[in-house]
Every structure is written in structure tokens, then in C-alpha cells.
Amino acid sequence: MTEISKNSVIHTLITENEGGQRLDNLLFKQCKGVPKSHVYTVVRSGQVRVNGRRADVAYRLQVGDVLRIPPMRVAAASPAQAATSGAEMKLRLPVLYEDEALLIVDKPAGVAVHGGSGESFGVIEALRRQRPQARFLELAHRLDRETSGILLLGKKRSALLALHRMFREGGQGGASGAADKRYQVLVCGRWLEPLRHVRLPLVKFLLSSGERRVRVADDGRAAHTVFRLLARWDRFSLLEAELRTGRTHQIRVHLAHLGFPVAGDEKYGDFAANRALAREGLKRMFLHAWQIGFPHPVDGRRMAVQAPLPAALARFLELLSTPESLAYGRSV
Template sequence: NEGGQRLDNLLFKKCKGVPKSHVYTVVRSGQVRVNGRRADAAYRLQIGDVLRIPPMRVASANGEQAAIAGAELKVHLPVLYEDEALLIVDKPAGIAVHGGSGESFGVIEALRRQRPQARFLELAHRLDRETSGILLLGKKRSALLALHQMFRESGQAGAVGAADKRYQVLVCGRWSEPLRHVRLPLLRYLLSSGERRVRVADDGRAAHTVFRLLARWERFSLLEAELRTGRTHQIRVHLAHLGFPVAGDEKYGDYTANHALAREGLKRMFLHAWQMRFPHPVDGRRMVVQAPLPEALTRFVERLATPESLANGR
């Protein structure tokens, strides 16, 4: 009776009381088997599949789950726009968009707990835990499906209904080009620990990022990144591959540089989804939403010396 359902969703249903983070851990480590083999959490079960679920400890009702609920209620999510079909929030850095993969809770769990009257509330796309900025959610299934279609079309040249997503990112190094199109295919893979990573590879999926130089200092450059496709960790991996790691990026960045940056006051990754242009999922009107640069990032930039003049390509 579970044909077509994702493996992780079935496990959540069958293993009530087990933290989602632990469910994802046993899947990544290969303890969950489908037809005797490892399976990804996104695998859709087929009629006739044999599923092995290992023994798992259930969390106490008033222990871990209560602590998670308390943490959710403290999450501050500024609302940038809201109507009957759409909710747009300014996600802070350090919180995942949803629970699982080592996270006890995320934006969607926090919003559902804060809005118990909401009949429908689903993520339209994702942001990395360390990334702050604009996040769209559907409040109706029809709006959610339209948003999903919009993001799928974002990687298609000339698509009328595509979203225009812009990020501000501070990189280590002196970027020289005012405008640069980066087309490097990206491949997702797993470390031995089960952690997901991405690298540039010829057999990866097509990925296109447009970078514009906004300001430059002796050690840093401030860029605007426009996503033409929406691959996992796309901006971070493209920049790291080019030799300009994102300041504060613990996954793909420079460990030594990040340690020094923390002493200088930058204690998070400098990547922020600051603007999005897209057609409204119901009436099609053109939406333009902006999220100001967080105070912690603004303070760090203000402490840097006056940026160089970029006139005449300097």
C-alpha cells in the first residue's frame, strides 16, 4: 500500500517517536536496506520491494521532543510578504529549512508550530543552513505546484516564468572581472562519513552562475551571484573551484582564513539571498522581493577599508 512513497517519509510514519535526524543517519549509514541494498532517502518505494528497518530507540515524549519544540518557538523569521497563496520569509543563517540530516528542526517545522491554524504550508525551494535570505513557501497546493514549475524553468534559456535569484557573497581574494559567466557541471557525492558534498566534474549536471563585481578590497571581493540553475551548493562550489572561496564557508572554504575571519568578527558564512524577481503563482503579476544584508555581515563590511574604485575595470 506504500507504492510510490519516498523512503524517508515511510520511515517517519513507521518509526513515530524516532528523531528525524536519527532516521536519516541510519539511512545514510546503510542500516536501512531495500531489496538487500543501500537506498537513498529520496528513493520511491515500488510494489514488491522488501524493506529492512533496523532497531531504533524512540525519544521520550517529554525529553528531546520537548526541547526541540522549545527551540522552534524561539526562531525569529521576519515576513517579507504574505497573501492567501504565498509566504516569503527572511531566513536567518544557522537554521536549516527543514529537520533531518543531523538537524532536529527547521524553518518549516517552526512555522507550522507558530501557525497551528495553517491548513497548508510547504517549502517551495531550499537554502543551505548557513545561507540567509529570501525563502518562499506555498500556502496552497496550487501555488506550491506553480512555484515548483517556476524553479524548474529557471534553468531553461528564455523561459517566461523563470525566477531571477540574486545573492550577495564575499569571497577571499581579488576578483578582477566586472561580469563573469561560470558554466561548470556539478556532481553530488558522499564522503565515507555519509556527508553529502558537491564538486565540479565533467559527468555532473549542468550549472550556470553569473557573477558581478560589486566592491573589492585588498583581501576580499563582494560579488552578486545570479543563479541560472539551482544545483546544490552551486555558488559555493563554483567559487571554491575558481580559487575564490566564500568567506566563512566551513565546507568548501579555506580553514585557516575562516579561523582568522572569526577573530575579525565574521562568525558565519557570507552568503545571503538578497533579491528575487518572479511571477506570482496565482495571478502572474511580477513580484520583486528584497531582504537587506544581515547586520552581522553589514558590520563586517563596514570595518573593512574603503573599497577600491572599480571604474575602468580597475
């Protein structure tokens, strides 16, 4: 799709990347800096046209449609918006894999995947600003703000829809059409079982403050996580978590319910232990999306991508294994 001009009328042909989207959503993405209220005004006044005719804001664009977009009034950027824009441009997002349909990045901890809910910007906003030439770029799935690691994005709408279908299917123990998502997670406590399947249904709820949380409940949605023991110390255990379903906060809630909270988890963790861990050098949640296997959304070839542990997490594991670290004991 042709880039929007703020000073002249644009006529552009809708491709497969834009087909199926609501008209207003496409205009919000294309007309950066234009107030939403103004976008709605120009659509309802008939200045935006599809195939020469007026169109409702909810109209689903079709491949082959010709879209007319008039000049748009851009809102002046506030100092806060300017600071946010600078932060977006400086956000470092290592690229793990990229082709014409797919982008895979290594998301750092402490950054949301998208803006909203108190976040001024996220990974998707940063990538769009860093790649102004990109015709299409959308998140294929989510990672918690506190979680680091592998994040997939679609660069074509057809690829994005295929990725969405794949993630909806969930993990099927390596089935060819599903994603095999693995995390490394450090928990408080001595985990004894080499392999454990955890099937505990989860339900979302709101705190009195309005904050979203998740808990185990009989009437919740089915959730299945497979845990494998990687290493163990006197007070901590390193696990690999394989997601067979993709519920919100699934790994964190399953582990907390079992009495093995994730080290550094500020929502579901052991808060006294977290304060001690911060003094010892772990200042974030120890949950990292380190590996994924999945069929490529275009040609179906099996993909395998890994993201190494961030330096801060690797250093903390070294501390646990150091003989001088008597507070934590030796690995067994």
C-alpha cells in the same frame, strides 16, 4: 482540511490543498506526535478509510474524497523533544511578503530549512508550530543551513506546484515564467571581471564519513552562475551571484573551483582564512539570498522581493571599508 482530533473520529473532505498527496504522508503531517508505526497500523487495520473503504498507505488522495481518521495515540514528549519545541517557537522568521497563497520569510543563517540529517528542527517545523491554524504550508525550494535570506513557501497546493515548476525551469535571464534569484557573496581574493558567466557541471559525492559534498566534474549536471562585481578590497571581493540553475551548493563550489572561496565557508572555503576572519568578526559564511523576482503562482503578476544584509554581514563590510582596518586594505 479539518484539524485532527486525538480523542474522536474525524470525517473530512479532501480539498485541492491535500489532493495528490499519499495517504501516509498526509496523516504524518496532520497527526503530530503520533508514532509513524502507529499510523501505519491503523491504516492497515482498516480504521482509516477513504470514501467508506479501506485504503493503502500509498493511495493518492483525490479532491472530493472523504477521509475517516480514528482517534490516535500520541507519544509522550521526551525532554529533548520539549526543548526542540521551545526552540521552534522562539525562532524569529521575519515575513517579507504574505498572501492567501504564498509566504516569503527571511531565513537566518545557522538554521536548516527542515529537520533531518542531524537537525532536530528547521524553518518548516517552526512555522507549522507557530501557525497551528495553517491548513497547508510547504517549502517551495531550499537554502543551505549556513545561507541566510529569502525563502518561499506555498500556502496552497496549487501555488506550491506552480512554484516548483518555476524553480525547475531555472533562471532564464529574466524570462517571465522563471525565478530571478540573486545572492550577495563575499569571496577571498581580488575578483577583476565586472561580469562573468560560469558554466561548470557539478556532481554530488559522499565523503568517507558519509557527508554529502559537490565538485566540478565533466560528467556532472549542467550548472550556470552569473557573477557581477559589486566592490573590491585588497584581499576580498563582494559579488552578486545570479543563479541560472539551482544545483546543490552551486555558488560555493563554482567559486571555490575558480580560486575565490566564499568567506567563512566551512565546507569548501579557505580554513586558515576562516579562522582569521572569525577573530576579525565574521563568524558565519558570507552568502545571503538578497533578491528574487518571479511570477506570482496564482495571478502571474511579477513579484520583486528583497531581504537586506543581516547586521553581522553589514558590519563586516563596514570594517573592510574602515581606514583603520589595515589588515584588509582599502576598497578600489
